[in-house]
Amino acid sequence: MIVLYLTFLGGDSQGQRIAAAAYLKNFTRRNVGSQSPDLRVATEFKDHLLRTLLQAEPAVLKVLVEVFRTIAVAEFVEQNSWPELVPYLQSAIQNSSLINDGSNREWDTINALTVLQALIRPFQYFLNPKVAKEPVPPQLELIVKEILAPMLVVLHQLVEQVLSMHGRTGLEVDKILLIICKCIYFSVRSHMPSALVPLLPMICHNLIELLGSLSFDTVALEDGYNLRLKAGKRSLLIFCALVTRHRKFSDKLMPDIVNCALKIVRYSVNMARLNFLSERIISSAFDVISHVLETGPGWRLVSPHFSFLLESAIFPALVLNEKDISEWEEDADEYIQKNLPSELDEISGWREDLFTARKSAINLLGVISMLKGPPMGTSSNASSASSKRKKGEKNKRNYQCYSMGELLVLPFLSRFPIPSNTTASESKILHDYFCVLMAYGGLQDVRDEIPYTH
Numbered sequence: 495m496i497v498l499y500l501t502f503l504g505g506d507s508q509g510q511r512i513a514a515a516a517y518l519k520n521f522t523r524r525n526v527g528s529q530s531p532d533l534r535v536a537t538e539f540k541d542h543l544l545r546t547l548l549q550a551e552p553a554v555l556k557v558l559v560e561v562f563r564t565i566a567v568a569e570f571v572e573q574n575s576w577p578e579l580v581p582y583l584q585s586a587i588q589n590s591s592l593i594n595d596g597s598n599r600e601w602d603t604i605n606a607l608t609v610l611q612a613l614i615r616p617f618q619y620f621l622n623p624k625v626a627k628e629p630v631p632p633q634l635e636l637i638v639k640e641i642l643a644p645m646l647v648v649l650h651q652l653v654e655q656v657l658s659m660h661g662r663t664g665l666e667v668d669k670i671l672l673i674i675c676k677c678i679y680f681s682v683r684s685h686m687p688s689a690l691v692p693l694l695p696m697i698c699h700n701l702i703e704l705l706g707s708l709s710f711d712t713v714a715l716e717d718g719y720n721l722r723l724k725a726g727k728r729s730l731l732i733f734c735a736l737v738t739r740h741r742k743f744s745d746k747l748m749p750d751i752v753n754c755a756l757k758i759v760r761y762s763v764n765m766a767r768l769n770f771l772s773e774r775i776i777s778s779a780f781d782v783i784s785h786v787l788e789t790g791p792g793w794r795l796v797s798p799h800f801s802f803l804l805e806s807a808i809f810p811a812l813v814l815n816e817k818d819i820s821e822w823e824e825d826a827d828e829y830i831q832k833n834l835p836s837e838l839d840e841i842s843g844w845r846e847d848l849f850t851a852r853k854s855a856i857n858l859l860g861v862i863s864m865l866k867g868p869p870m871g872t873s874s875n876a877s878s879a880s881s882k883r884k885k886g887e888k889n890k891r892n893y894q895c896y897s898m899g900e901l902l903v904l905p906f907l908s909r910f911p912i913p914s915n916t917t918a919s920e921s922k923i924l925h926d927y928f929c930v931l932m933a934y935g936g937l938q939d940v941r942d943e944i945p946y947t948h
Contacts, residue, residue, distance in 0.1 A: 508553060515550075515557040522561045527568040535565050540576065547609050548586055548601045555605055563612045571616045574633055583610060584641050592666060593648065604666060607673040610641060611680070618680040630685040638687035642677055646693055646700075649674045653700045656707050656722070668721035671704065675728040683735045691743055694736070698747045701729035702754045710761035710772055723771040730755070730778035737785045745791060752786055752795045755779040759807035762851055766815035773851050776811070780854035784861045793865065800862060800898070804906050811855035814928035833932075856936030863899030863937055899937070907933055 526535060543562060550558055570576045583606065588594060592603035617634040652671055656663055678697060681687055690697070705726050733751045736744040744751075758779035765773060783803070786792045796803075821829045833852055910926045917923045 508551070511551075511554050512557060515554050515561070519557055519560045519564075522564045526564050534575075535569065537578075540565065540579075541582075544579075544582060544586070544609070548590075548605050550605060555608060559608055559612050562609060563615070566613050567616050570613070570633060571621070571631075579613070580636055580640055583613070587641060587645070592670070604669050604673070607645075607670060607677075610637075611673050611676050613637060614642070614677050614680045617685065618683040620684050628685075630687055634681065634685060635687050635689065638681055639689040642681060643689045643693060645674055645677075646697060650696065650700050653704050653707075657703060663718070665718045665721070668718045668725070672721050672725040672728065675701070675725045675732065679728050679732050679735065682732060682740065684739065686740050686743060694743055694747060698733070698736075698750060701732060702750060705729055705754055705758065705775075708772075708775065710758070710764055710768060710776070720771055723775060727771065727775050727778050730758075730775065730782055733782050734778070734785050737782070737789060741789060745789075748786055748789070748791055748795055751782060752799075755782040755786075756799055756802070756807075759783070759803070759811075759855075762807050762811035762855065765811060765851055766817045776851040777854040780807075780811075780851060780858045784854070784858045787858075787861050787865065800902055803858070803862070804902070808855045808859050808933075809906075809929055811851050812929035812932045814925040818928075852932070856932065859903065859933055860937055863897060863903045865898045867896045867898050867901045903933075903937075 543558075543565070547555065547558055547562060566576070566579070570579055586601050587603070587606045587610065590601045590603035590606045614634070614637060617631060617637075620628050621631055622628055648670070652663075652667055652674075655667060656671075678690075681690060704722075708723065708726050733755070736747065737751070756779075758776060761768075761772075762776050765776065768776075783796060787796050818829070818833070821832075832850060907930050910930050911917065911923060913920075913923050913927055
């Protein structure tokens with residue numbers, strides 16, 4: 495308790511307060527949890543910790559929230575104890591500085607939501623992976639019902655504020671948006687709390703609007719905007735989780751999710767001048783489309799856009815650009831590790847976040863290539879195609895299914911000529927053929943089905 499008191503009031507120096515928080519973090523890790531499973535933290539200590547978290551400055555909060563996380567995992571997550579925690583946190587958020595018209599300026603909204611994020615985070619994984627079908631933990635159901643579901647009204651209000659102000663909002667708004675998006679993601683990554691099911695359409699609508707507010711035409715380095723980019727990336731990860739883990743609830747949402755992702759991937763043409771966060775969003779949008787293609791409705795939703803994806807999204811992501819040249823000159827080994835197609839161990843719609851738009855585009859290209867195309871009919875009698883069918887004659891046909899790699903991808907790649915001595919000085923031909931080589935390199939897993947014919 496003395497160390498915690500020093501964390502809150504100790505000294506005039508921020509460094510001293512951070513050091514005190516770090517000491518408490520290390521002390522808690524050594525003495526709480528798996529190291530001492532029978533040890534119970536005193537209620538007075540936990541109450542004081544929560545009050546301190548709600549008022550701590552950002553640098554101290556960052557360290558002190560790890561103390562809370564350790565205790566919460568040991569008691570609330572693993573033992574389902576600490577019954578006062580959820581009601582206390584619910585009250586703190588509802589009466590915090592930015593939620594309830596500043597009724598309690600001592601309780602910082604961002605601090606309270608940071609504590610909520612730390613509380614939900616352990617539930618992103620299955621608590622007992624050995625169980626074939628693990629039910630939603632009752633603790634997660636309680637958190638979502640009492641705290642997160644009501645916070646979705648705040649999410650809607652903040653998204654509307656972003657849209658009405660054309661993205662020019664304060665830093666606090668963007669921080670809250672990011673934290674709420676993280677909390678939603680942690681809640682649905684493995685489980686589907688019952689309180690969220692009827693709210694999924696509203697959640698997706700708000701996240702799609704948030705993604706629509708982002709700009710991919712310029713490099714934006716402001717702290718607030720970068721936070722919103724992170725919220726956008728987290729939104730796409732939520733879509734991936736819904737598509738892969740919760741098809742029962744997400745099938746009706748897929749058309750809007752696909753349209754949202756399609757609008758984003760077209761900005762791959764600007765990749766050379768985008769910052770890392772913007773590229774990650776484009777990468778995640780490619781991943782969303784790959785995930786959808788592995789589902790039942792995937793073909794129906796995405797196949798009408800195959801040509802658009804090849805010409806206006808995947809190809810621009812693979813073509814050689816100025817950033818490639820500068821990164822190669824700076825560090826060739828790092829460039830190869832980041833971009834070489836062979837680093838993709840397996841082409842799959844279930845791949846996790848691939849970090850770069852280029853790798854995600856290559857993965858999507860492979861997923862498309864492995865899809866079976868529509869049946870192609872050929873007449874059993876060639877002459878009957880030009881002759882009038884006789885009455886009662888059966889039109890016998892043999893049907894053969896070709897992969898989309900044969901029907902679409904290879905013909906598209908074959909449009910680009912191999913550089914020759916006469917065209918070696920034409921940069922466009924060189925840049926385009928770099929894309930062709932990247933594409934073929936990324937299709938190694940399907941090369942037996944799609945022979946190299948270029």
